[in-house]
Amino acid sequence: MDRVAEQLRKARQAKGIELKEVKEATKIRSKYLQALEEEDYNVLPGLVYTVGFLRSYARFLDLDADNLVSTFREEITETESGAVGDDGTQNTKSRPQFQSLITKILHYIQIGKQLLTSKSSLAKELLENSRH
DSSP: OOOHHHHHHHHHHHTTOOHHHHHHHHOOOHHHHHHHHHTOGGGSSOHHHHHHHHHHHHHHTTOOHHHHHHHHHHHHHHHHTTOBOTTSSBOOOOOOOHHHHHHHHHHHHHHHHHHHHHHHHHHHHHHHHHHO
């Protein structure tokens, strides 16, 4: 069975539809449609959006949206675990980097807390010094 990206691309091409037409009908940006067709999931904004885009795109193409979403979830799980493809090669496509994004956000929150704490301590020290 073809991967989700291939199913989308083949169905669109079989209907003679350009990505621009899909964009206009679904209101999904062209770069996201292209990312779905090329398995370039790092371009997509997040898993919830990706699944929503996939459902909309599949329905537009008269494909089974639930089946495609299920297959997509299996594919990203396989990719995450380093699954080997049908041709025996390591699957190199990467799923969206959600964990990396969350790690970065938490890091910046921690830095912000440290800055606030240090500024607060500095302000207290300056206030105490000004009273003497």
